[in-house]
Amino acid sequence: MRVEDFDMFATLLKQRSGLVLTKDKAYLLESRLMPVARKWNMKGLEDLAATVRTRKDESLLRDITEAMTTNESSFFRDQKPFDIFQNLVLPTLLETRASRKHIRIWSAACSSGQEAYSLAMLLSDNAARLAGWRIEIIGTDISAEMVERARAGVYSQFEVQRGLPIQHLVKHFKQNGDKWQISQALRQMVSFREFNLLGDLSPLGQFDVVFCRNVLIYFDQPTKTKVLEGAARQMAPDGVLYLGGAETVLGLTDRFKSVEGQRGLYTPAAGGFVPAPGLKLVTA
C-alpha cells in the first residue's frame, strides 16, 4: 500500500471513529479494506483511496469505518464486572433510586449486543426485586451493521458458548437451526442505537451505569480524554463507570475517581457512588 494512501485512510478513521492506526497495522488495513473495495467493484486499495479522495460518498466512508472497527465481544465478558453489578451496584441503586424507581444503563460501543443482553439476563433473574421499576438498557455502536445485529439478537453456536452459562442459554434463547436467538422478552428490555462516541452524547440523556469496556484501548490519549469527559457529562453524580481491565482514567481526566477496592469501576469525582450500607466491597 502506498504511504499516502495509508496516511489518508488513517486520518479518515481517526476523524470518524477515533481509531488510531499505526504504520505496523498496514496489513490489517489491507486485509479489512480489500472486501470493501470488491464490494464497490474496485480493483484494489489504490482505487478505493482515489474514490475516497474525489467522492465523499457517505455509505462508502461508513463501510470503511465499519470494516476497521473491532467487534470483539462475548456474553458476561470477564464475569467479575457482572458479579459486581449484581452484588454491589444494583442493590445500591435500588436503595438510592427507591423514590423514582428508574435506572438507566448504557452499554457504550456495544458491538453485537452481548454486554447489553448479559445485563438484561441479570435483571431478568432479579425480576421479583424489580417489580414496579423501569430499567432502561441502551446499547450504542458506531457501526450500523452491528446495531442491526444487536437488535436481531441472533448468535452462532460459537458465540453462545463464549461466556454464557448453559442455564441462561436454555432460559433466554430460542434455537433456530444452527443459530440461537435471544427471547422476545429480553430483546424488549434493551434498545440499540447507532451512535459515535466522539459526537455530541447529550441526546442519550443521563445514565446511572455506564459500561465502556475495552473501547479506550483503541484510542490515542486526547481521544480517550474526550470520550471519558463526554461520558462524565452523561452520568448521574453518583453513577458508576465500568472500564476494561487494561484501561484507567489516570492521567486522562480528573472527572472520575476509583470506587475503592473495585478494579475497573469509577464514579464521578464531584459526586461519588457510595455502596449501600451492609454491602461488602468485593475484592477485585
Add this chain to the structure above:
Amino acid sequence: MKSCLVVDDSRVVRKVARKILEELDFACTEAEDGRQAMEVCASQMPDAILLDWNMPVMTGIEFLRRLRKMNGGDAPKVVFCTTENDLAHIQEALSAGANEYIMKPFDSDIIQTKFQQVGLL
C-alpha cells in the same frame, strides 16, 4: 492439581481435549465409553468429567445417571461435550445432573470459560 476424566470414543477428540486441559493444569485420565468411565470413577472420583454423548457400550447420558447415584458421584463437575446441539438434549443433560454443556466443535477458549463457570478454574 485437579483431575479430569475425558470420556469420548474418538481418540483424536480425547487427545485434543487432554492437551487443552493439561495446559489448564488438570491431571487427565481417559475413557472410551461410559462403562470404562464408571470403572475409573469407582476407583477414584475425578474433580471434573468432560463427557461425550454418543458412545458404544454405554452412552454419556446413561453414564451420568449412574454416576449421580454412586457413592460420591455427586461431587464431580460434569461438562458434556457433544455434537448433540439441540435444546432437548441440553435440557435432558441438565436434568440428569450435568453442570455445563459444550456443543462441538470446541476450542480452548470454550473449554476454559465453561470450566470457569462451574468453578473448576
